[in-house]
Amino acid sequence: MLRTRATLWQPCSPSTTSGFLCQPSLWKRQQSNRGRLQAAPAIAPPTEEVAVAQTDATDILSDVSFPKPVTPSTRAPLARSRPRTQQEVEDSDDPVRFPSTWEHRAWVWGTLTLLSATAALGLAKVDDWSDGFATAVTLVAGYYLADFLTGIYHWSVDNYGDGSTPVVGEQIAAFQGHHKEPWTITEREFCNNVHKVFKPALSFAGLLLVASPWLPGWLQVGLAVTTGLTCMSQQFHAWAHMKGSQLPASVIALQEAGVLVSRKAHGAHHTAPFEGNYCIVSGAWNPVLDNSGFFRQLEKLVHARTGVAPRCWEPADSPLFKR
Ligand SMILES: [Zn+2]
Ligand SMILES: [Zn+2]
Numbered sequence: 001m002l003r004t005r006a007t008l009w010q011p012c013s014p015s016t017t018s019g020f021l022c023q024p025s026l027w028k029r030q031q032s033n034r035g036r037l038q039a040a041p042a043i044a045p046p047t048e049e050v051a052v053a054q055t056d057a058t059d060i061l062s063d064v065s066f067p068k069p070v071t072p073s074t075r076a077p078l079a080r081s082r083p084r085t086q087q088e089v090e091d092s093d094d095p096v097r098f099p100s101t102w103e104h105r106a107w108v109w110g111t112l113t114l115l116s117a118t119a120a121l122g123l124a125k126v127d128d129w130s131d132g133f134a135t136a137v138t139l140v141a142g143y144y145l146a147d148f149l150t151g152i153y154h155w156s157v158d159n160y161g162d163g164s165t166p167v168v169g170e171q172i173a174a175f176q177g178h179h180k181e182p183w184t185i186t187e188r189e190f191c192n193n194v195h196k197v198f199k200p201a202l203s204f205a206g207l208l209l210v211a212s213p214w215l216p217g218w219l220q221v222g223l224a225v226t227t228g229l230t231c232m233s234q235q236f237h238a239w240a241h242m243k244g245s246q247l248p249a250s251v252i253a254l255q256e257a258g259v260l261v262s263r264k265a266h267g268a269h270h271t272a273p274f275e276g277n278y279c280i281v282s283g284a285w286n287p288v289l290d291n292s293g294f295f296r297q298l299e300k301l302v303h304a305r306t307g308v309a310p311r312c313w314e315p316a317d318s319p320l321f322k323r
Pocket of ligand 2: 178182237241266270
């Protein structure tokens, strides 16, 4: 089979770091986390998937920097040269290595505000049983649609392009780098983790709100919730990388009920060449898409039209998947 390696897939260039501004809220969270971690039971050693994943691909972290010790204490600065193991992360006094910035928060809360306004205006239009039923059906459909959309999106950024790709390069670098250093997602504060998905959704959320006077209420609600769930999938993804001791009981319950993608279900994705289990809301679509060969057919179609082969056609021991 002809395999064409696009120049876009060359490894990303090393990133740089910038200074870190310590925030009072971060200090409080660090203290809180310290107590929690000290009280936590012993944690099992890193799994094989984690052991595979040390890397120089800290490109995904190019927009964040490493915290200096917040006091001139005995705490040693975190090393930039060697990524930590998951065990080290969970044992650390500084589990939050990548705090949110005000820019991250602006993208996330700006988009969420627009989507919430659209959903609220839509709900205000629902004034009879038929509209209520249509809204309920749309919400369920939107939940499953969001899972499907995350699968398509995740598949595309895992397999095509790199950090230099226009518009979505930042997201591509983040997803591809995540395979090499998967546990860093657990070290990110909420807005730091999800802003790369909320950022491109802001324009759509704005258009949705502007168009809302011309939309039926049930459709407004459905579109707003589907968009929100699709963006939030990056947080569901982070939860799927955390151990039970790091998660609220409510999240564990939702994962165990299959409402949110579980650690075990998402763990099936993290084996080179990363060719399946792409959906990260509930993961309900994963068996359907993987067993039907949906993505392989899509890849053949892309290859036939463009000559570009996906990264997952590489052998599992390809240098592309090594750190
Ligand atoms: Zn992936
Ligand atoms: Zn993952």
